[in-house]
Amino acid sequence: MERIPILRMGPFLLVTIQVDMHDRLALTLQDDLTAKIASTGAKGVLIDISSLEVVDSFIGRMLANISAMASVLDAKTVVVGMQPAVAITLVELGLSLPGVRTALNVERGMDQLHRALGGTEKRGVNEPARQDAERGDIAQ
Amino acid sequence: MATLRSETLPVRSERDIVYVRQTVRRWAEELRFGLVDQTKIVTAASEIARNTVVYGGGGELRLEAINDDVRKGLRLTFEDKGPGIADVDLALRDGFTTGAGLGLGLGGAKRLCNEFNVDSRPGNGTRVMLLRWK
Numbered sequence: 001m002e003r004i005p006i007l008r009m010g011p012f013l014l015v016t017i018q019v020d021m022h023d024r025l026a027l028t029l030q031d032d033l034t035a036k037i038a039s040t041g042a043k044g045v046l047i048d049i050s051s052l053e054v055v056d057s058f059i060g061r062m063l064a065n066i067s068a069m070a071s072v073l074d075a076k077t078v079v080v081g082m083q084p085a086v087a088i089t090l091v092e093l094g095l096s097l098p099g100v101r102t103a104l105n106v107e108r109g110m111d112q113l114h115r116a117l118g119g120t121e122k123r124g125v126n127e128p129a130r131q132d133a134e135r136g137d138i139a140q
Numbered sequence: 141m142a143t144l145r146s147e148t149l150p151v152r153s154e155r156d157i158v159y160v161r162q163t164v165r166r167w168a169e170e171l172r173f174g175l176v177d178q179t180k181i182v183t184a185a186s187e188i189a190r191n192t193v194v195y196g197g198g199g200e201l202r203l204e205a206i207n208d209d210v211r212k213g214l215r216l217t218f219e220d221k222g223p224g225i226a227d228v229d230l231a232l233r234d235g236f237t238t239g240a241g242l243g244l245g246l247g248g249a250k251r252l253c254n255e256f257n258v259d260s261r262p263g264n265g266t267r268v269m270l271l272r273w274k
Contacts, residue, residue, distance in 0.1 A: 023154045058186075060242075083179075089176070095244060095248070
């Protein structure tokens with residue numbers, strides 16, 4: 001069966017939608033992502049839609065659903081890379097995706113997820129300490 | 141108004157909805173629509189194509205490249221032989237749905253086009269016409 005791949009990167013799940021999805025494929029992605037959040041305990045989901053030339057109300061609803069389901073499972077979702085023409089069309093269609101975090105590109109999306117994760121958990125153990133050390137080096 | 145050329149596609153399955161999007165995109169490109177206008181007409185077509193499949197039990201789409209004296213346009217006519225729409229005005233209202241959707245399809249598609257018309261009577265199927273001028 002046709003599926004959109006979901007990649008795991010540390011505490012996050014990454015999805016890049018690169019095909020014009022038919023409705024069932026979108027629903028399958030919604031189910032797969034939710035199951036994967038539950039099985040991996042992921043804290044964030046990044047969905048890259050920069051290749052999508054059309055987001056209609058069905059796909060829009062899928063993005064909102066994923067975001068809501070992930071939230072219930074204690075994971076943040078960021079949708080990144082929406083093309084300007086798609087954004088204009090979505091708003092005119094009447095869908096402004098309330099409750100869905102967005103970012104202009106993957107980099108900013110990852111930043112949002114890292115910030116949402118805060119200084120707690122995985123990040124808190126190693127990285128702040130190393131940053132402090134680096135800052136110390138510069139000061140010397 | 142003159143029809144420059146036309147094509148008819150089946151709109152019976154989810155795959156057909158994808159093919160409708162791709163075909164409408166190709167026509168809009170060939171008519172040299174700008175990217176935003178392309179996206180609008182393709183999105184509107186996707187909404188109505190889904191209605192045709194889900195509520196109309198399948199039907200067909202006729203694409204027409206048309207022109208009047210000053211401009212070119214793309215006209216899309218979706219037709220099904222389904223149960224029809226009892227109250228078109230109500231169906232056009234945002235948030236109204238008899239199915240599981242968001243109720244944005246018809247009203248949203250109307251906003252994305254320059255001309256829009258729904259012709260439907262219970263038991264007689266539904267015809268939706270979308271037109272976007274270049």
